[in-house]
Structure formats: C-alpha cells, structure tokens
Amino acid sequence: MPALVNSRGEGFVFSFGTHGEVYCPPRKRSRICGLCIVGGDSSKDKKPSIDVLPDECLFEIFRRLPGGRERSTAACVSKRWLMILSSVRISASFETNFPSLKSDTMTIMDKSSSRVGCISTDLGLEGVECDGYLTRCVEGKKATDVRLAAIAVGMSTRGGLGKLSIRGSNSLRGVTNHGLSAIAHCCPSLRALSLWNLNSVGDEGLFEISRNCHSLVKLDLSECSSISNNGLASIAKSCPNLTSITIESCPRIGNDGLQAIGKFCPKLQSVTIKDCPLVGDQGVASLVSSGSKVLSKVKLQGLDITDYSVAMVGRYGNTITNLVLVGLHNVSQKGFWVMGNALGLHMLSTLTVTSCRGITDLSLEALGKGCPNLKHASIRKCCFVSDIGIVAFSKAASLLENLQLEECDRITQIDFLNAILSSNSKLKSVSLVKCMGIKDVHMESSSFSPCQSLRSLSVRSCPGFGSTSLALVGKLCPKLHNLDLSGLSGITDACLIPLLESCATGLSKVNLSGCSNLSDKIVFALVRLHGRMLELVNLDGCKKITDASLVALVDSCPLLNDLDVSRCLITDSGVAALARGVQPNLQILSLSGCSNVSDKSVPSLEKLGRKLVGLNLRHCYSITSSKIEFLTENLWECDILS
Structure with missing residues (x-):
C-alpha cells in the first residue's frame, strides 16, 4: 500500500484502490484521534445537517x-x-x-x-x-x-x-x-x-x-429572595402603566424600590407590602406621598414601620378607599390617633386592622371621626379595644354598615350591641368572633330599642353568650335575614326559639354548627316559622338532630339550596326521605361524619346527585369505597368529597 507524502509536510494520504483514500495528519497533532474519509463511495451516504452551525x-x-x-x-x-x-x-x-x-x-x-x-x-x-x-x-x-x-x-x-x-x-x-x-x-x-x-x-x-x-400593569412578587431594589426599580422605570403591585417576603427589597414605584408609576391603584424586613418609614411614606393620585387600595403587613408611616397614610391617603393594616407592632396609639385626625382619609370606605397594639379606644374613636365615609370596619386581635371604644367608634362613623370584631377580649357585656345599634341607624351586619370577655349578665330590657336596619348577625365561638344575650338579640334585631350562632355549645332549644319567633321578616340563612345541645325541636320551629324563606341550613355537629329534621326540611323548604347535616344522627331512612322529596333548588349536601349512612343510601344519593353540584361524604365509613367510586363515575357533574 503505497503512501503519498504531502509536499509541504502536512500529512500523508494512503490509497485503498477504488475504495477511497485515508488522510493522516502530522503526528505532532496528537489531538486527532480518528480517521477521516475524504473520498470514495461513502461520501454519497453523508447527510448535511444545519445542527453543525453554532448557536x-x-x-x-x-x-x-x-x-x-x-x-x-x-x-x-x-x-x-x-x-x-x-x-x-x-x-x-x-x-x-x-x-x-x-x-x-x-x-x-x-x-x-x-x-x-x-x-x-x-x-x-x-x-x-x-x-x-x-x-x-x-x-x-x-x-x-x-x-x-x-x-x-x-x-x-x-x-x-x-x-x-x-x-x-x-x-x-x-x-x-x-x-x-x-x-x-x-x-x-x-x-x-x-x-x-x-x-x-x-x-x-x-x-x-x-x-x-x-x-x-400587575406585578406580584412573593418569596423571591434573589430579587432586589434594582430589579423592582427597572420595572418601575419601564412600565409606567403599572396599576397593581404585591411584594411579599422579599428580603432584598426595601425603601429604594418603593421610592422608585412611587416616583415612576403615576397610575398605581393597589399596593400590598408584607413581611419585607428592609421596608421602613422612608419607603412607605415616599410611596404614599409622592405616588399615584389614583391609589385606592393599600395593605401593610408585618413591616418595621412606626407612627410616621401611618401618619403619612392619614395625611396623603386622599384617594384610598380600602386600607388593611396587619401586625404593625411598632405603631403606637399616637400614630393611629394622628392618622385619624390628619383628616386625609375622607374617601376610605373599608378599614381592616389586625394585631395592632396601637389600636385603643382613643385611637379607634379618632379613626371613626377621620373617616366620614367608612362603611365596612373589621377590628381583629386588638387587645386594648373595649366596649367604650367600639361604641364611640360607631357613633363617630355614622355611615358604618358592617362591623366585625374578632378576639377583642375587653368587650365584656352584650349591651354594647344595644349602644351601637341605637347610635347608628345604618348598620346592616354585625359579627362577633371569639370575644371571650362577653358575659351573659341579666339586664333590664325596658331601655332596648329595636334596630330596623340590621339584617345579618354572627356570634361565633363566644362561650359567654347565653340565653340572656339571645333574648337581647331577639328584641334588638326583628328584621334579621342571616343568623350565625356557630360554636355556641351552651345554647338550648328553649332560649333560641324566642329569637326565631322575633324575626318577623323571615330568616333565609341559618348556621347553627357546633350547637351540640340543640335537638329536632329547634328544626321544627325553624321550619314552622321560616321554612318558606330558608335557603341555607347548617347543622354540622348538632349531635341530637335526627332523620325527623330531614323530613321536616324536605316538606317545608322549597328554596333550600345548601344543607349541612354533618356529624348528626342521620341514617339511611333520612337520606331516602330527602331523595323522595321535591327539592328543585338543592345544590349542596353534606353528610360528612354520618356513620349511620351506609351502602343502602347509594340509590338515594344517586338520585339526589343528578341535581347536586356538591356532595360531601367524608368520614362516612359505612359507605364502601366501591360505592363511592360508583357514585363518582355516574355523577360526573357533581363534585363528590370522600
């Protein structure tokens, strides 16, 4: 096999006759580890590829x-x-x-x-x-x-x-x-x-x-630990149409980023800042004072800000309609008092304050006076608010329609309800949740004046709320449509029936979940007095409720839409009665924890499920998994929880 030597010494070409030639580069180029066929018939099999091109x-x-x-x-x-x-x-x-x-x-x-x-x-x-x-x-x-x-x-x-x-x-x-x-x-x-x-x-x-x-127009950053003020500032400078921004748990975003938002985003309408340790007074104050002239919603939560920030909100929040303040532990009574007296929140209609130690009776009254158009107020976990402060606040906020109080343990007497209803003729909804200081003390009823505007009352998980308090509610609230007494395990049939009888216009939504001392008697009274109006009935955890209540509801409640009898003494007979009845509007049925409902109820549940959109069968251990699968396959339009 003769070898042909390149005249310039660049390599060798070995001939294989008609089969082709092999080119060998100089030996000093040891990085070449293979042979390259440069001639012969095999060249016909080569397919050119665009993938050999660089990116x-x-x-x-x-x-x-x-x-x-x-x-x-x-x-x-x-x-x-x-x-x-x-x-x-x-x-x-x-x-x-x-x-x-x-x-x-x-x-x-x-x-x-x-x-x-x-x-x-x-x-x-x-x-x-x-x-x-x-x-x-x-x-x-x-x-x-x-x-x-x-x-x-x-x-x-x-x-x-x-x-x-x-x-x-x-x-x-x-x-x-x-x-x-x-x-x-x-x-x-x-x-x-x-x-x-x-x-x-x-x-x-x-x-x-x-x-x-x-x-x-909308940017939401949550738990983005690598994003800093520089990234936020670039958005602010290049996106002038930004209307909504949420920054939550971003440890590298602070005052500089908020200042850029306030300076370059004139159309900003909604701001939420939560749990950002670098955000302080300078950033919040700059955002509120030099920011958008259409800013309507502000939420500040878990920030290391002081009285200065909330004072600036009260001074420059001319366009704010919804304000949420949560966990501002460094803001004192003075800060909230100044926020109210700055008289800049005249457009505010919704106020939510949670876990703020600076909310006291004095500062709450100032907020009521400084927000003349306030309609919705929620005060939660503010331990220094008492009966006096709530009454003064409701008097000052004369247009208040909805009031929610949660875990305000210095509210001690239910007669404060009489005071706020007497001072505010526009209240439509009142909610008391986990107010542990309320005591069921006997009071003279001669001074009580009924409130004609109140339509919804919720008293949840207040253990001191008993028969005397229920009697007061019955006299104060003759036109209730929605009643929620969930978690009041101490109330009985005898003390609740007078309240049902006093609601002259008819109840449409009744929640008695967790009222374990109630029996079928209360359901009979509810059906007799309000059956034609009832749309929602929640009896979850009322352990004395039996099939008789289901039969009564079936026969007398044509508008019933949502029924919850979880953890009650419901059996297959009750489910069968419910299926036989005419319930054209029933869409949600909950039987969770009804251990006496078994596979025998499957035909009835199948019939009911053709019209239902939601069926809760969790913890119904007498219904086998195969029957649950059968219902799931056949009732594909109904959302079944099991």
Missing part, C-alpha cells in the same frame, strides 16, 4: 423566519432550537398579525438524560382566556425554563401571553432568569406577572421583563 448562526436564521407557523415548526425539532427561538425578540406587531395554530407536541431533549422526551406544551393552546387575555400558570415540577420557553414560543403565535403565574419551582431544573427572559423576548404584550417562591430568579430576569414588556 449564533442559528439565531440569525431563526430571527428571519417569516411567520408564527414556521417558528412553531422549528421549535418542535429539538430543545436546542427551542431555547434559541425563545431568545429571539418578538415585536408587539408580530403577535397580533399571525393567526393562532392548532395544538402541537414538542419533542425536546431532556438535559438530565440521553433520551428524547416528548413533552406536550400545546404551544400555548392550554392557555386560559381571562379578562380577554391568554393566561398560563405553571406550578411545582412543571415550573422549568424549558416549559417557559415552550409557552413563550407557542403563545407568540396566538396573539401573545397576557398573564403568567409561576408558583414554586422544580428542585432539579427550576425556573431561572433564562426562563423569564424567554417570556420577555416572545411575549412583549405581557400584562400581569406573578412569581411565587422562586429563589433562582433574580434582577436579571426582571431587567429583561422591563426591557420588553412595557404593557405590564
């Missing part, structure tokens, strides 16, 4: 593709092509000029293995239309850069993604800045972005969003 060349080719169909087809080839296509910026005009495509399946290469995996991305077809915009939500293991790239490329052919929510992250191949950049490049019409629990996404991802998605 830069492929990028230049892909960005010149004429339309969305071509982009989608190319994205189906491989993961590499998909990721390159997702880096090609799409103009807003491109998104609106190409028609939508049918669902496709993208075949991509999984990084974690050598096999080719088939991942259905639908190229955006799975997007749900909400408020006129395509919406996608990826959670947990599905939250990866590859999936976001597929969504980005696919949605660009259907008019563009409008809303995107990313919740949680894949622990092995989670969402990073690359995935968010793909969305930014391909979906410039993005309007709402929610990032929850994404530690691997930082400022770089938000930089790309700010460069490309200038139509963004």
Whole structure:
C-alpha cells in the first residue's frame, strides 16, 4: 500500500484502490484521534445537517423566519432550537398579525438524560382566556425554563401571553432568569406577572421583563429572595402603566424600590407590602406621598414601620378607599390617633386592622371621626379595644354598615350591641368572633330599642353568650335575614326559639354548627316559622338532630339550596326521605361524619346527585369505597368529597 507524502509536510494520504483514500495528519497533532474519509463511495451516504452551525448562526436564521407557523415548526425539532427561538425578540406587531395554530407536541431533549422526551406544551393552546387575555400558570415540577420557553414560543403565535403565574419551582431544573427572559423576548404584550417562591430568579430576569414588556400593569412578587431594589426599580422605570403591585417576603427589597414605584408609576391603584424586613418609614411614606393620585387600595403587613408611616397614610391617603393594616407592632396609639385626625382619609370606605397594639379606644374613636365615609370596619386581635371604644367608634362613623370584631377580649357585656345599634341607624351586619370577655349578665330590657336596619348577625365561638344575650338579640334585631350562632355549645332549644319567633321578616340563612345541645325541636320551629324563606341550613355537629329534621326540611323548604347535616344522627331512612322529596333548588349536601349512612343510601344519593353540584361524604365509613367510586363515575357533574 503505497503512501503519498504531502509536499509541504502536512500529512500523508494512503490509497485503498477504488475504495477511497485515508488522510493522516502530522503526528505532532496528537489531538486527532480518528480517521477521516475524504473520498470514495461513502461520501454519497453523508447527510448535511444545519445542527453543525453554532448557536449564533442559528439565531440569525431563526430571527428571519417569516411567520408564527414556521417558528412553531422549528421549535418542535429539538430543545436546542427551542431555547434559541425563545431568545429571539418578538415585536408587539408580530403577535397580533399571525393567526393562532392548532395544538402541537414538542419533542425536546431532556438535559438530565440521553433520551428524547416528548413533552406536550400545546404551544400555548392550554392557555386560559381571562379578562380577554391568554393566561398560563405553571406550578411545582412543571415550573422549568424549558416549559417557559415552550409557552413563550407557542403563545407568540396566538396573539401573545397576557398573564403568567409561576408558583414554586422544580428542585432539579427550576425556573431561572433564562426562563423569564424567554417570556420577555416572545411575549412583549405581557400584562400581569406573578412569581411565587422562586429563589433562582433574580434582577436579571426582571431587567429583561422591563426591557420588553412595557404593557405590564400587575406585578406580584412573593418569596423571591434573589430579587432586589434594582430589579423592582427597572420595572418601575419601564412600565409606567403599572396599576397593581404585591411584594411579599422579599428580603432584598426595601425603601429604594418603593421610592422608585412611587416616583415612576403615576397610575398605581393597589399596593400590598408584607413581611419585607428592609421596608421602613422612608419607603412607605415616599410611596404614599409622592405616588399615584389614583391609589385606592393599600395593605401593610408585618413591616418595621412606626407612627410616621401611618401618619403619612392619614395625611396623603386622599384617594384610598380600602386600607388593611396587619401586625404593625411598632405603631403606637399616637400614630393611629394622628392618622385619624390628619383628616386625609375622607374617601376610605373599608378599614381592616389586625394585631395592632396601637389600636385603643382613643385611637379607634379618632379613626371613626377621620373617616366620614367608612362603611365596612373589621377590628381583629386588638387587645386594648373595649366596649367604650367600639361604641364611640360607631357613633363617630355614622355611615358604618358592617362591623366585625374578632378576639377583642375587653368587650365584656352584650349591651354594647344595644349602644351601637341605637347610635347608628345604618348598620346592616354585625359579627362577633371569639370575644371571650362577653358575659351573659341579666339586664333590664325596658331601655332596648329595636334596630330596623340590621339584617345579618354572627356570634361565633363566644362561650359567654347565653340565653340572656339571645333574648337581647331577639328584641334588638326583628328584621334579621342571616343568623350565625356557630360554636355556641351552651345554647338550648328553649332560649333560641324566642329569637326565631322575633324575626318577623323571615330568616333565609341559618348556621347553627357546633350547637351540640340543640335537638329536632329547634328544626321544627325553624321550619314552622321560616321554612318558606330558608335557603341555607347548617347543622354540622348538632349531635341530637335526627332523620325527623330531614323530613321536616324536605316538606317545608322549597328554596333550600345548601344543607349541612354533618356529624348528626342521620341514617339511611333520612337520606331516602330527602331523595323522595321535591327539592328543585338543592345544590349542596353534606353528610360528612354520618356513620349511620351506609351502602343502602347509594340509590338515594344517586338520585339526589343528578341535581347536586356538591356532595360531601367524608368520614362516612359505612359507605364502601366501591360505592363511592360508583357514585363518582355516574355523577360526573357533581363534585363528590370522600
């Protein structure tokens, strides 16, 4: 086998006759580890491939593709092509000029293995239309850069993604800045972005969003530990149409980010800031004082702010209609008093204050005076509020319609209810929850004046509320429509029947869950007095209620929509009676914990389930799993809990 020597000494070519030639490079180039066939018949079998081109060349080719169909087809080839296509910026005009495509399946290469995996991305077809915009939500293991790239490329052919929510992250191949950049490049019409629990996404991802998605109106950041003030500021400067922002548990976002939002976002309407340790008075004050002139909703929770911040809210919150303050432990009575007396909250209609030690009787009265248009107030876990403060607050807030008090243990006597109802003729709803200081003390009833406006009364889990208190309610509230006495285990049939008799206009919703001393007698009285009006009856945990109550409800309550007899003495006979009755409006039935309901009730439940939308059979241990499966298969329009 003769060898031909290259004249320049660059290598050797060995001849194999008609079969071809082999070229051998100089031996000093030891990195060449194989032979290269440069001639012969085997050259006919070689297939040229575009994949030998570097990413830069492929990028230049892909960005010149004429339309969305071509982009989608190319994205189906491989993961590499998909990721390159997702880096090609799409103009807003491109998104609106190409028609939508049918669902496709993208075949991509999984990084974690050598096999080719088939991942259905639908190229955006799975997007749900909400408020006129395509919406996608990826959670947990599905939250990866590859999936976001597929969504980005696919949605660009259907008019563009409008809303995107990313919740949680894949622990092995989670969402990073690359995935968010793909969305930014391909979906410039993005309007709402929610990032929850994404530690691997930082400022770089938000930089790309700010460069490309200038139509963004809503931003929600929760537990994003890598995002700082710089990323938030870039959004503020590039997205002037921002109307809503939520920042929760982001340890690197502080005053500078909020100042940028206040300075560059004149259309801001809603702000929620929760558990951000770097946010202080400077950021909150700047946001409220120099921010949007249409700011209507503000929520501040778990922040290290002082009296100065709430005072600024009271001074500059001219347009605020909904204010929520939670866990502001460094704000004192003085701060809330100044907030009320600053007289800047004249548009406020809804106020919620929870776990704030600075809310006392004095500051609460000041808030009532400083908010003349207040209609809804909720005071929760404020341990220094007493009967005196609530009465003074209700007198000052003359337009108050709904009052909720929860875990205010200094409220000691139920006669404060008489005081607030007498002083405020517009109250429609009052709720008392876990107010442990209430005592059932005998009082003279001659001074009680009925309240004609009150329509809803809720007294829940207040152990001191007994027969005397019920008698007072009966005299004060003759026009109740909704009554909730859940968790009052001490009340009996004898003390509740007079209250039912005093409600002259008829009750439509009655919740007696947890009232374990009530029996069938109370249901008979309820049906006799209000059966034609009843829409909701909750008897969960009333252990003395039997099938007789079900028969009474079936015969006399044509409007009944929601019935809960969980943990009652209901048997198969009661379920059969319910199925035989005519209940055209019944949609939700709960039999949870009814151990005497067995497989014999399955035919009756099947008949009932044809009209139900919800059926609760949890902890019904006498119904076998096979029967539960039978009901689930046959009642596919009914949501069955088991």
